[in-house]
Amino acid sequence: MSSLLSCFGCCGDSEEINTPSANRNAEREAAGTKNEQQQKKVASATVEKEATLEKQKKEAAPDQSRRFKVLIIYYTTYGHIKKLADLVKEGLEKSGNCDIELFQVPETLPEEVLKLLGAPPKPEDPILTFEQHNKLAEADGIIFGFPTRFGAICAQMKAFFDSLGHLWQKGSLNGKLASFFFSTGTQGGGQETTAWTAISQLAHLGLLYVPSGYTFGSEMFSFEEPHGGSPYGPGTFAGADGSRQPSPYEMQYAEHLGKYFATVIRRFH
Template sequence: MTKILVVYYSMYGHIKKMADQVVEGAKSEGCEVELYQVPETLSDDILKLLKAPPKPDDPVLQFELHNKLVEADAVIFGFPTRFGMMCAQMKAMFDSLGHLWQSGQLVGKLAGIFVSTGTQGGGQETTALTAITQLAHLGMIFVPTGYSYGSDMFGLKEPQGGSAYGAGTFAGADGSRQPSEFELGRAKHQGSYIAKIAKKYSGNQ
Protein backbone atom coordinates (compact mmCIF):
# COMPACT_ATOMS: atom_id res chain seq x y z
CA MET A 1 0.00 0.00 0.00
CA THR A 2 1.23 3.50 -0.83
CA LYS A 3 2.33 5.38 2.29
CA ILE A 4 1.78 9.10 2.74
CA LEU A 5 3.30 11.07 5.61
CA VAL A 6 1.88 14.47 6.56
CA VAL A 7 4.31 16.51 8.67
CA TYR A 8 3.27 19.90 10.03
CA TYR A 9 3.89 22.69 12.49
CA SER A 10 1.01 24.78 13.80
CA MET A 11 1.17 27.43 16.50
CA TYR A 12 -2.43 28.65 16.50
CA GLY A 13 -4.24 25.77 14.80
CA HIS A 14 -4.62 27.00 11.24
CA ILE A 15 -2.12 24.59 9.71
CA LYS A 16 -3.43 21.77 11.90
CA LYS A 17 -6.89 22.19 10.37
CA MET A 18 -5.38 22.15 6.90
CA ALA A 19 -3.26 19.10 7.75
CA ASP A 20 -6.31 17.14 8.84
CA GLN A 21 -7.89 17.79 5.45
CA VAL A 22 -4.72 16.80 3.59
CA VAL A 23 -4.87 13.52 5.52
CA GLU A 24 -8.50 12.98 4.58
CA GLY A 25 -7.73 13.61 0.94
CA ALA A 26 -4.88 11.12 0.90
CA LYS A 27 -6.95 8.51 2.73
CA SER A 28 -9.73 8.87 0.18
CA GLU A 29 -7.34 7.39 -2.40
CA GLY A 30 -6.83 4.26 -0.33
CA CYS A 31 -3.38 5.20 0.96
CA GLU A 32 -1.91 4.51 4.37
CA VAL A 33 -1.54 7.94 5.96
CA GLU A 34 0.26 9.06 9.11
CA LEU A 35 0.18 12.54 10.65
CA TYR A 36 3.04 14.01 12.69
CA GLN A 37 3.87 17.43 14.09
CA VAL A 38 7.46 18.61 14.33
CA PRO A 39 9.11 19.34 17.70
CA GLU A 40 8.50 22.73 19.27
CA THR A 41 11.57 24.92 19.67
CA LEU A 42 10.02 27.62 21.86
CA SER A 43 9.80 27.37 25.63
CA ASP A 44 6.47 27.07 27.42
CA ASP A 45 6.96 30.57 28.81
CA ILE A 46 7.36 32.06 25.33
CA LEU A 47 4.38 30.12 24.01
CA LYS A 48 2.32 31.47 26.90
CA LEU A 49 3.37 35.03 26.07
CA LEU A 50 2.37 34.39 22.45
CA LYS A 51 -1.01 33.10 23.68
CA ALA A 52 -0.54 29.85 21.80
CA PRO A 53 -3.15 27.17 22.56
CA PRO A 54 -2.14 23.69 23.76
CA LYS A 55 -0.54 21.44 21.17
CA PRO A 56 -2.67 18.83 19.36
CA ASP A 57 -2.42 15.18 20.39
CA ASP A 58 -0.73 14.17 17.15
CA PRO A 59 2.60 12.36 17.68
CA VAL A 60 5.81 14.39 17.41
CA LEU A 61 8.35 13.47 14.74
CA GLN A 62 11.32 13.13 17.05
CA PHE A 63 14.76 12.20 15.72
CA GLU A 64 14.26 8.52 16.48
CA LEU A 65 11.16 8.51 14.25
CA HIS A 66 12.89 9.83 11.13
CA ASN A 67 12.54 6.34 9.66
CA LYS A 68 8.91 7.34 9.02
CA LEU A 69 10.21 9.71 6.35
CA VAL A 70 12.25 6.91 4.81
CA GLU A 71 9.32 4.51 4.74
CA ALA A 72 6.93 6.96 3.08
CA ASP A 73 6.33 7.16 -0.65
CA ALA A 74 5.40 10.84 -0.34
CA VAL A 75 5.69 13.46 2.39
CA ILE A 76 3.45 16.54 2.52
CA PHE A 77 4.80 19.34 4.71
CA GLY A 78 2.64 22.09 6.21
CA PHE A 79 3.86 25.17 8.07
CA PRO A 80 3.16 28.86 8.68
CA THR A 81 5.29 31.63 7.27
CA ARG A 82 7.68 33.79 9.22
CA PHE A 83 8.53 36.86 7.14
CA GLY A 84 8.01 35.06 3.84
CA MET A 85 9.83 31.84 4.73
CA MET A 86 9.08 28.66 6.67
CA CYS A 87 8.87 28.90 10.45
CA ALA A 88 11.95 28.07 12.53
CA GLN A 89 10.36 24.93 13.96
CA MET A 90 10.01 23.33 10.53
CA LYS A 91 13.46 24.55 9.49
CA ALA A 92 14.91 22.93 12.63
CA MET A 93 13.32 19.65 11.57
CA PHE A 94 14.90 19.88 8.13
CA ASP A 95 18.21 20.85 9.74
CA SER A 96 18.09 17.59 11.72
CA LEU A 97 17.93 15.43 8.57
CA GLY A 98 21.66 15.46 7.85
CA HIS A 99 21.92 11.71 8.38
CA LEU A 100 19.21 11.06 5.79
CA TRP A 101 20.76 13.57 3.38
CA GLN A 102 24.21 11.97 3.66
CA SER A 103 22.85 8.48 3.13
CA GLY A 104 20.51 9.57 0.33
CA GLN A 105 17.53 7.86 1.91
CA LEU A 106 15.03 10.53 0.82
CA VAL A 107 16.24 10.77 -2.78
CA GLY A 108 13.38 10.26 -5.22
CA LYS A 109 10.58 10.56 -2.67
CA LEU A 110 7.66 12.80 -3.60
CA ALA A 111 6.99 15.93 -1.54
CA GLY A 112 4.30 18.59 -1.29
CA ILE A 113 3.92 21.85 0.62
CA PHE A 114 0.99 23.76 2.13
CA VAL A 115 1.25 27.00 4.08
CA SER A 116 -0.47 29.72 6.08
CA THR A 117 0.26 33.43 6.21
CA GLY A 118 -1.16 36.33 8.15
CA THR A 119 -2.05 38.49 5.16
CA GLN A 120 -2.55 38.27 1.41
CA GLY A 121 0.89 39.72 0.78
CA GLY A 122 2.49 37.68 3.52
CA GLY A 123 4.34 35.10 1.45
CA GLN A 124 1.98 32.40 0.19
CA GLU A 125 4.31 31.77 -2.73
CA THR A 126 7.69 32.79 -1.31
CA THR A 127 7.22 30.51 1.70
CA ALA A 128 6.68 27.52 -0.57
CA LEU A 129 9.30 28.58 -3.09
CA THR A 130 12.07 29.04 -0.52
CA ALA A 131 11.15 25.74 1.13
CA ILE A 132 11.87 23.88 -2.09
CA THR A 133 15.59 24.36 -1.44
CA GLN A 134 15.27 21.91 1.45
CA LEU A 135 13.64 19.33 -0.80
CA ALA A 136 16.25 19.81 -3.52
CA HIS A 137 19.18 19.14 -1.21
CA LEU A 138 17.48 15.99 0.07
CA GLY A 139 16.79 14.85 -3.50
CA MET A 140 13.03 14.85 -3.03
CA ILE A 141 10.72 15.44 -5.99
CA PHE A 142 8.45 18.43 -5.47
CA VAL A 143 4.85 17.94 -6.62
CA PRO A 144 2.97 21.23 -7.11
CA THR A 145 -0.79 21.14 -7.40
CA GLY A 146 -0.88 23.81 -10.10
CA TYR A 147 -4.43 24.97 -10.79
CA SER A 148 -5.90 21.49 -10.59
CA TYR A 149 -8.54 22.38 -7.97
CA GLY A 150 -10.80 23.96 -10.58
CA SER A 151 -12.05 27.24 -11.97
CA ASP A 152 -13.02 28.65 -8.56
CA MET A 153 -9.31 29.16 -7.95
CA PHE A 154 -9.57 32.13 -10.31
CA GLY A 155 -12.39 33.73 -8.34
CA LEU A 156 -12.00 37.07 -6.57
CA LYS A 157 -15.18 37.13 -4.50
CA GLU A 158 -13.37 36.34 -1.26
CA PRO A 159 -9.80 35.95 -0.05
CA GLN A 160 -8.38 32.52 -0.74
CA GLY A 161 -5.01 31.19 0.29
CA GLY A 162 -2.87 28.88 -1.75
CA SER A 163 -1.00 29.08 -5.02
CA ALA A 164 0.24 26.85 -7.80
CA TYR A 165 2.71 25.44 -5.26
CA GLY A 166 0.05 24.05 -2.94
CA ALA A 167 -2.82 24.78 -0.58
CA GLY A 168 -2.77 27.70 1.79
CA THR A 169 -4.81 29.78 4.19
CA PHE A 170 -4.83 33.30 5.61
CA ALA A 171 -4.87 33.63 9.39
CA GLY A 172 -5.31 37.40 9.53
CA ALA A 173 -2.81 39.73 11.14
CA ASP A 174 -4.15 38.84 14.60
CA GLY A 175 -4.70 35.15 13.83
CA SER A 176 -8.47 35.41 14.17
CA ARG A 177 -9.37 34.25 10.67
CA GLN A 178 -9.89 30.51 10.31
CA PRO A 179 -9.44 28.48 7.10
CA SER A 180 -12.44 28.88 4.81
CA GLU A 181 -14.37 25.95 3.40
CA PHE A 182 -12.72 26.61 0.05
CA GLU A 183 -9.24 26.54 1.59
CA LEU A 184 -10.01 23.36 3.51
CA GLY A 185 -11.35 21.78 0.35
CA ARG A 186 -8.21 22.75 -1.48
CA ALA A 187 -6.11 21.12 1.23
CA LYS A 188 -8.14 17.93 0.91
CA HIS A 189 -7.68 18.07 -2.84
CA GLN A 190 -3.91 18.38 -2.38
CA GLY A 191 -3.83 15.25 -0.26
CA SER A 192 -5.82 13.36 -2.89
CA TYR A 193 -3.83 14.78 -5.79
CA ILE A 194 -0.43 13.85 -4.39
CA ALA A 195 -1.71 10.46 -3.24
CA LYS A 196 -2.83 9.63 -6.79
CA ILE A 197 0.59 10.54 -8.17
CA ALA A 198 2.35 8.62 -5.39
CA LYS A 199 0.31 5.51 -6.20
CA LYS A 200 1.35 5.69 -9.83
CA TYR A 201 4.95 6.45 -8.92
CA SER A 202 5.18 3.54 -6.46
CA GLY A 203 3.49 1.11 -8.84
CA ASN A 204 0.51 0.53 -6.56
CA GLN A 205 -2.10 1.53 -9.11
Protein backbone atom coordinates in the same frame (compact mmCIF):
# COMPACT_ATOMS: atom_id res chain seq x y z
CA MET B 1 16.14 -42.27 -75.87
CA SER B 2 13.84 -45.27 -76.27
CA SER B 3 13.06 -45.17 -72.60
CA LEU B 4 12.40 -41.47 -72.89
CA LEU B 5 9.78 -42.13 -75.56
CA SER B 6 8.18 -45.01 -73.75
CA CYS B 7 7.97 -43.42 -70.39
CA PHE B 8 8.09 -39.57 -70.49
CA GLY B 9 9.66 -39.72 -67.12
CA CYS B 10 6.46 -40.37 -65.24
CA CYS B 11 6.73 -43.99 -64.18
CA GLY B 12 9.99 -43.86 -62.40
CA ASP B 13 11.37 -46.87 -64.26
CA SER B 14 14.22 -45.10 -65.89
CA GLU B 15 16.95 -43.62 -63.78
CA GLU B 16 18.04 -41.45 -66.69
CA ILE B 17 14.65 -39.73 -66.92
CA ASN B 18 13.46 -40.08 -63.37
CA THR B 19 16.33 -38.36 -61.61
CA PRO B 20 15.66 -34.69 -62.44
CA SER B 21 11.98 -35.02 -61.61
CA ALA B 22 12.69 -36.85 -58.35
CA ASN B 23 15.17 -34.20 -57.48
CA ARG B 24 12.62 -31.50 -58.16
CA ASN B 25 10.11 -33.29 -55.97
CA ALA B 26 12.67 -33.71 -53.26
CA GLU B 27 13.60 -30.06 -53.60
CA ARG B 28 9.93 -29.08 -53.43
CA GLU B 29 9.43 -31.25 -50.38
CA ALA B 30 12.52 -29.88 -48.74
CA ALA B 31 11.40 -26.33 -49.52
CA GLY B 32 7.96 -27.13 -48.15
CA THR B 33 9.43 -28.48 -44.93
CA LYS B 34 11.70 -25.48 -44.67
CA ASN B 35 8.73 -23.18 -45.19
CA GLU B 36 6.75 -25.03 -42.59
CA GLN B 37 9.63 -24.84 -40.18
CA GLN B 38 10.03 -21.14 -40.85
CA GLN B 39 6.31 -20.53 -40.39
CA LYS B 40 6.42 -22.45 -37.11
CA LYS B 41 9.44 -20.43 -36.05
CA VAL B 42 7.71 -17.14 -36.91
CA ALA B 43 4.53 -18.25 -35.15
CA SER B 44 6.37 -19.23 -32.00
CA ALA B 45 8.39 -15.98 -32.09
CA THR B 46 5.10 -14.04 -32.44
CA VAL B 47 3.58 -15.87 -29.48
CA GLU B 48 6.73 -15.19 -27.49
CA LYS B 49 6.71 -11.49 -28.51
CA GLU B 50 3.05 -11.14 -27.59
CA ALA B 51 3.68 -12.77 -24.20
CA THR B 52 6.59 -10.39 -23.57
CA LEU B 53 4.46 -7.39 -24.58
CA GLU B 54 1.65 -8.56 -22.31
CA LYS B 55 4.13 -8.97 -19.45
CA GLN B 56 5.60 -5.50 -20.09
CA LYS B 57 2.11 -4.01 -20.22
CA LYS B 58 1.24 -5.61 -16.89
CA GLU B 59 4.48 -4.40 -15.35
CA ALA B 60 3.95 -0.85 -16.64
CA ALA B 61 0.35 -0.61 -15.48
CA PRO B 62 -0.01 0.79 -11.97
CA ASP B 63 -0.76 -1.91 -9.44
CA GLN B 64 -4.20 -0.85 -8.22
CA SER B 65 -3.88 -2.91 -5.06
CA ARG B 66 -0.55 -1.41 -3.96
CA ARG B 67 -0.64 0.73 -0.81
CA PHE B 68 1.60 3.72 -0.21
CA LYS B 69 3.04 5.08 3.01
CA VAL B 70 2.48 8.81 3.31
CA LEU B 71 3.59 11.01 6.19
CA ILE B 72 2.05 14.38 6.98
CA ILE B 73 4.52 16.36 9.06
CA TYR B 74 3.47 19.79 10.30
CA TYR B 75 4.01 22.61 12.73
CA THR B 76 1.29 24.86 14.09
CA THR B 77 1.13 27.54 16.74
CA TYR B 78 -2.53 28.57 16.56
CA GLY B 79 -4.13 25.56 14.88
CA HIS B 80 -4.70 26.71 11.29
CA ILE B 81 -2.12 24.33 9.87
CA LYS B 82 -3.47 21.50 12.02
CA LYS B 83 -6.91 22.05 10.41
CA LEU B 84 -5.43 21.85 6.92
CA ALA B 85 -3.34 18.80 7.92
CA ASP B 86 -6.49 16.89 8.93
CA LEU B 87 -8.11 17.75 5.61
CA VAL B 88 -5.07 16.69 3.58
CA LYS B 89 -5.24 13.41 5.51
CA GLU B 90 -8.94 13.05 4.67
CA GLY B 91 -8.16 13.51 0.98
CA LEU B 92 -5.44 10.84 1.11
CA GLU B 93 -7.80 8.50 2.98
CA LYS B 94 -10.53 8.95 0.38
CA SER B 95 -8.12 7.74 -2.30
CA GLY B 96 -8.14 4.37 -0.52
CA ASN B 97 -4.56 3.43 -1.40
CA CYS B 98 -2.54 5.22 1.29
CA ASP B 99 -1.51 4.43 4.84
CA ILE B 100 -1.11 7.80 6.51
CA GLU B 101 0.63 8.95 9.66
CA LEU B 102 0.36 12.46 11.02
CA PHE B 103 3.20 13.99 13.03
CA GLN B 104 4.15 17.35 14.49
CA VAL B 105 7.75 18.56 14.44
CA PRO B 106 9.35 19.41 17.78
CA GLU B 107 8.69 22.89 19.20
CA THR B 108 11.81 25.05 19.44
CA LEU B 109 10.40 28.04 21.32
CA PRO B 110 10.60 28.20 25.11
CA GLU B 111 7.32 28.00 27.06
CA GLU B 112 7.52 31.67 28.11
CA VAL B 113 7.68 32.82 24.47
CA LEU B 114 4.74 30.58 23.56
CA LYS B 115 2.86 32.14 26.46
CA LEU B 116 3.68 35.64 25.19
CA LEU B 117 2.44 34.61 21.73
CA GLY B 118 -0.81 33.43 23.29
CA ALA B 119 -0.31 29.92 21.84
CA PRO B 120 -3.02 27.40 22.79
CA PRO B 121 -2.09 23.83 23.87
CA LYS B 122 -0.57 21.70 21.13
CA PRO B 123 -2.72 19.26 19.10
CA GLU B 124 -2.58 15.62 20.14
CA ASP B 125 -0.73 14.26 17.11
CA PRO B 126 2.62 12.72 18.12
CA ILE B 127 5.86 14.65 17.79
CA LEU B 128 8.27 12.99 15.35
CA THR B 129 11.42 12.26 17.36
CA PHE B 130 14.93 11.82 16.02
CA GLU B 131 14.64 8.07 16.72
CA GLN B 132 11.64 7.95 14.37
CA HIS B 133 13.41 9.60 11.42
CA ASN B 134 13.59 6.22 9.67
CA LYS B 135 9.85 6.69 9.04
CA LEU B 136 10.80 9.28 6.41
CA ALA B 137 13.18 6.84 4.76
CA GLU B 138 10.45 4.19 4.68
CA ALA B 139 7.73 6.51 3.34
CA ASP B 140 6.71 6.73 -0.32
CA GLY B 141 5.68 10.34 0.09
CA ILE B 142 5.80 13.17 2.61
CA ILE B 143 3.57 16.22 2.87
CA PHE B 144 4.77 19.11 5.03
CA GLY B 145 2.62 21.83 6.56
CA PHE B 146 3.92 25.08 8.11
CA PRO B 147 2.98 28.67 8.89
CA THR B 148 5.09 31.54 7.63
CA ARG B 149 7.52 33.48 9.75
CA PHE B 150 8.68 36.72 8.15
CA GLY B 151 7.86 35.38 4.70
CA ALA B 152 9.74 32.08 5.07
CA ILE B 153 9.03 28.64 6.55
CA CYS B 154 8.79 28.76 10.34
CA ALA B 155 11.94 28.06 12.35
CA GLN B 156 10.45 24.89 13.86
CA MET B 157 10.06 23.32 10.40
CA LYS B 158 13.47 24.62 9.32
CA ALA B 159 15.04 23.07 12.44
CA PHE B 160 13.32 19.82 11.54
CA PHE B 161 14.73 19.94 8.00
CA ASP B 162 18.14 20.76 9.49
CA SER B 163 17.93 17.65 11.67
CA LEU B 164 17.61 15.43 8.58
CA GLY B 165 21.31 15.79 7.67
CA HIS B 166 21.95 12.12 8.43
CA LEU B 167 19.24 11.04 5.96
CA TRP B 168 20.53 13.54 3.41
CA GLN B 169 24.04 12.06 3.76
CA LYS B 170 22.77 8.56 3.04
CA GLY B 171 20.51 9.77 0.24
CA SER B 172 17.59 8.13 2.03
CA LEU B 173 15.01 10.61 0.75
CA ASN B 174 16.14 10.77 -2.87
CA GLY B 175 13.32 10.23 -5.33
CA LYS B 176 10.46 10.31 -2.83
CA LEU B 177 7.47 12.50 -3.60
CA ALA B 178 6.76 15.55 -1.46
CA SER B 179 4.25 18.39 -1.28
CA PHE B 180 3.38 21.08 1.21
CA PHE B 181 0.72 23.47 2.49
CA PHE B 182 1.11 26.73 4.37
CA SER B 183 -0.52 29.62 6.18
CA THR B 184 0.17 33.32 6.55
CA GLY B 185 -1.38 36.04 8.65
CA THR B 186 -2.06 38.35 5.72
CA GLN B 187 -2.44 38.38 1.95
CA GLY B 188 0.95 39.87 1.15
CA GLY B 189 2.56 38.07 4.07
CA GLY B 190 4.29 35.26 2.20
CA GLN B 191 1.93 32.77 0.55
CA GLU B 192 4.40 32.46 -2.33
CA THR B 193 7.72 33.35 -0.73
CA THR B 194 7.12 30.77 2.02
CA ALA B 195 6.53 28.13 -0.63
CA TRP B 196 9.75 29.13 -2.34
CA THR B 197 11.77 28.70 0.86
CA ALA B 198 10.33 25.19 1.21
CA ILE B 199 11.27 24.18 -2.32
CA SER B 200 14.97 24.61 -1.59
CA GLN B 201 14.65 22.23 1.40
CA LEU B 202 13.07 19.56 -0.80
CA ALA B 203 15.62 20.06 -3.57
CA HIS B 204 18.59 19.53 -1.28
CA LEU B 205 17.08 16.44 0.28
CA GLY B 206 16.40 14.93 -3.15
CA LEU B 207 12.63 15.00 -2.59
CA LEU B 208 10.56 15.34 -5.77
CA TYR B 209 8.24 18.31 -5.37
CA VAL B 210 4.64 17.67 -6.42
CA PRO B 211 3.07 21.11 -6.90
CA SER B 212 -0.69 21.03 -7.12
CA GLY B 213 -0.54 23.34 -10.12
CA TYR B 214 -4.03 24.40 -11.18
CA THR B 215 -5.53 20.97 -10.57
CA PHE B 216 -7.96 22.34 -7.97
CA GLY B 217 -9.93 23.95 -10.76
CA SER B 218 -11.30 27.17 -12.14
CA GLU B 219 -12.03 28.69 -8.72
CA MET B 220 -8.30 29.22 -8.42
CA PHE B 221 -8.78 32.09 -10.88
CA SER B 222 -11.63 33.64 -8.94
CA PHE B 223 -11.45 37.09 -7.32
CA GLU B 224 -14.83 36.65 -5.57
CA GLU B 225 -13.27 36.33 -2.13
CA PRO B 226 -9.74 36.35 -0.76
CA HIS B 227 -8.27 32.91 -0.48
CA GLY B 228 -4.94 31.40 0.39
CA GLY B 229 -3.18 28.76 -1.65
CA SER B 230 -1.64 28.86 -5.09
CA PRO B 231 -0.20 26.44 -7.65
CA TYR B 232 2.46 25.72 -5.00
CA GLY B 233 -0.13 24.12 -2.73
CA PRO B 234 -3.10 24.86 -0.48
CA GLY B 235 -2.85 27.68 2.03
CA THR B 236 -4.89 29.77 4.40
CA PHE B 237 -4.92 33.26 5.91
CA ALA B 238 -5.02 33.36 9.70
CA GLY B 239 -5.67 37.11 9.81
CA ALA B 240 -3.45 39.61 11.58
CA ASP B 241 -4.73 38.49 15.00
CA GLY B 242 -5.12 34.80 14.07
CA SER B 243 -8.92 34.94 14.32
CA ARG B 244 -9.71 34.11 10.69
CA GLN B 245 -10.38 30.39 10.13
CA PRO B 246 -9.77 28.46 6.90
CA SER B 247 -12.54 29.23 4.39
CA PRO B 248 -14.55 26.48 2.62
CA TYR B 249 -12.40 27.07 -0.50
CA GLU B 250 -9.17 26.65 1.48
CA MET B 251 -10.47 23.57 3.27
CA GLN B 252 -11.56 21.93 0.01
CA TYR B 253 -8.22 22.75 -1.56
CA ALA B 254 -6.41 21.04 1.35
CA GLU B 255 -8.52 17.90 0.88
CA HIS B 256 -7.87 18.11 -2.85
CA LEU B 257 -4.11 18.06 -2.25
CA GLY B 258 -4.48 14.74 -0.40
CA LYS B 259 -6.50 13.22 -3.25
CA TYR B 260 -4.18 14.60 -5.93
CA PHE B 261 -1.03 13.45 -4.12
CA ALA B 262 -2.50 9.94 -3.86
CA THR B 263 -3.17 9.90 -7.61
CA VAL B 264 0.32 11.11 -8.46
CA ILE B 265 2.00 8.63 -6.12
CA ARG B 266 0.12 5.73 -7.75
CA ARG B 267 0.93 6.94 -11.23
CA PHE B 268 4.57 7.43 -10.27
CA HIS B 269 5.17 3.89 -8.95
